[in-house]
Amino acid sequence: SQTIHQWPATLVQPVGSPLSLECTVEGTSNPNLYWYRQAAGRGLQLLFYSVGIGQISSEVPQNLSASRPQDRQFILSSKKLLLSDSGFYLCAWRAQTRRTEAFFGQGTRLTVV
């Protein structure tokens, strides 16, 4: 069966520090991968998605970046965090077809102080 791992679960980082959140998927190959952010307003904002290794699409211009160094690994990074980067970050995967649902990791709660 497929599983998705996301870590860390919680993170407190000072403003200006770097960020690296990692997400890995097991039990499937060539998945679509997604990073979402959920701010206090509760909506899910799509940040990045990837349909293959090295293929990253950015939805919102910001100081975050994403990389997909391996087929089932998706990394969200920042060189310098801002206060506004605080939020709940969710990684998700779905099969390479738009008809399937996405499956989510347990999320990372990031607080920038």
Place this chain on the structure above:
Amino acid sequence: AQKVTQAQTEISVVEKEDVTLDCVYETRDTTYYLFWYKQPPSGELVFLIRRNSFDEQNEISGRYSWNFQKSTSSFNFTITASQVVDSAVYFCALSEGRGSTLGRLYFGRGTQLTVWP
């Protein structure tokens, strides 16, 4: 333009009441997929249902039912005889697949449902 609209920000009901969560979507695709997710206080999103655009048959799963109407671009979710454990944020989502939107999965802003004992 927002592709998925959940106009109800918060809903409160008393246990055993029925409640309907509204979802209106916008797409130019002739083939698309709609989803509902539940987010309990723990934060993880739990998949509830998928519906494709060429299947307008309503679906019932226990106390949950979904009403898909292409004519009004709506995909509403009803919980019958609500329970306290149904308290969560519920999200509606849309998947398109052509051209520049290939692979994207759009979510509404969610509806916070609170069920009081």
